[in-house]
Amino acid sequence: KQEVTQIPAALSVPEGENLVLNCSFTDSAIYNLQWFRQDPGKGLTSLLLIQSSQREQTSGRLNASLDKSSGRSTLYIAASQPGDSATYLCAVSLYYGGATNKLIFGTGTLLAVQP
């Protein structure tokens, strides 16, 4: 059974700091891995998607890496801002009879960026 774990569960940093969020999964047979952001009382917004054949993806100040063999992914946020404060979730997409949309979510990291 695929299990996805995120460390740390919560993180507080001063504005401007670079930070790394960690995600680990137990079964390397994934199709892709996604990082999401969730603001309080709202739904999830997809930030980055890494295919299993890729090593990393970048979008602005965000960079996500994937090491499938070791079952790990990291989300790097450069020059953090108070507006980055949210819960960050990673999710792995499983092979499922040709459909690849079944996402297993991690427990999330609650990030607070202090001004």
Added chain:
Amino acid sequence: DAGVIQSPRHEVTEMGQEVTLRCKPISGHNSLFWYRQTMMRGLELLIYFNNNVPIDDSGMPEDRFSAKMPNASFSTLKIQPSEPRDSAVYFCASSLRVTGANVLTFGAGSRLTVL
């Protein structure tokens, strides 16, 4: 497009009552997912549909839960009878299933409280 639309946003009901949650996916999307989020268990996939057909309902907790998708633009998740342990935020998400990346768009969620 207005995104994935869920209703109601908040529902408070008493144990034993029937609850119906509604979802309108993004026009043109052919996959629809129902997730449940709680503090204890995080985000769990309940059921997902492809082209209005249920593909995987293994996450539906018990027979009290049922989901339908009568057409491409509407889905319901029904709980009958409801119990306090059903209290959670229920998310609907949709995507366009094509070969390769499948990015889900989430609705804002329906917060259910069962007293």
